[in-house]
Every structure is written in structure tokens, then in C-alpha cells.
Amino acid sequence: MECIFCKIVNEEIPSKAVYKDDFVYAFYDIAPKAPVHILIVPKKHIVSIDEFKEEDNALLLRMFDVARQIAKRKGINETGYRLVLNTGKDAGQTVFHAHMHILGGDTLTDLG
Ligand code: AMP
Numbered sequence: 001m002e003c004i005f006c007k008i009v010n011e012e013i014p015s016k017a018v019y020k021d022d023f024v025y026a027f028y029d030i031a032p033k034a035p036v037h038i039l040i041v042p043k044k045h046i047v048s049i050d051e052f053k054e055e056d057n058a059l060l061l062r063m064f065d066v067a068r069q070i071a072k073r074k075g076i077n078e079t080g081y082r083l084v085l086n087t088g089k090d091a092g093q094t095v096f097h098a099h100m101h102i103l104g105g106d107t108l109t110d111l112g
Contacts, residue, residue: 040063085101
């Protein structure tokens with residue numbers, strides 16, 4: 001399958017891992033937009049958050065839980081961080097394998 005994040009999950013292309021378990025994988029964004037910029041993806045291919053089914057609810061919760069753990073580990077839980085889930089074309093989603101951005105480590109610009 002020609003999905004870059006599936007290839008990252010399957011270690012066919014390299015990434016800098018932050019966290020992994022049987023269901024999710026987290027790695028550093030290749031073009032960071034903040035001092036801490038990490039992506040959390042489900043290991044199974046789901047196009048976007050909009051495509052999550054009811055049976056994926058536990059997976060969605062796990063992604064948030066992992067985000068909180070990573071924020072704590074990276075020391076941004078107290079200064080603050082932003083979780084971003086770009087969903088679809090108008091939101092600027094460029095990789096069509098669902099992912100959560102964790103951004104922090106500095107004051108983030110207002111999204112308006
Ligand atoms: P989005 O615009 O929400 O779809 O975000 C996709 C993100 O994936 C962008 O922030 C990219 O910098 C990041 N990205 C794309 N390719 C890679 C890669 N090979 N390794 C790490 N991050 C990547």
C-alpha cells in the first residue's frame with residue numbers, strides 16, 4: 001500500500017520513534033513546526049479521524065492517552081501543548097493516514 005505512515009509503522013522507511021505499542025506508534029515530525037512536534041498514528045490504516053468507527057473508540061482514547069504520556073515525558077505538560085487532528089482537504093491534511101500532532105515547547109501562534 002502506498003501510504004507513507006503505513007511504511008513508517010512497518011519500518012519500511014525510517015522514523016525517529018517516541019513510543020510504540022501494539023496499536024499506536026509515535027514519532028518525530030520530519031518538518032517540526034514547534035520545538036516539540038510529534039505525530040501519533042494508529043498502526044492500522046485509517047484515512048482520517050472522520051473514518052474512525054465505533055469499534056475504534058478504544059484506539060482513539062489510546063491516542064489521547066499516549067499524547068498525555070508523551071507530553072509529560074517531554075516536559076511540556078505544565079507549559080502546555082496543542083493536539084491537532086487535521087481532517088480532510090480544507091483542514092490541510094496532507095497524509096491520508098489518521099494522525100495526531102503534539103505541538104509544544106514554545107508559545108504557539110493563535111489558530112484564529
Ligand atoms: P498533516 O498536514 O496534518 O497531514 O500532517 C502531516 C505531517 O506529516 C506533516 O507535519 C509532515 O511534516 C509530516 N510528515 C510527512 N512525512 C513524514 C515522514 N516521513 N516522517 C515524519 N513526518 C512526516
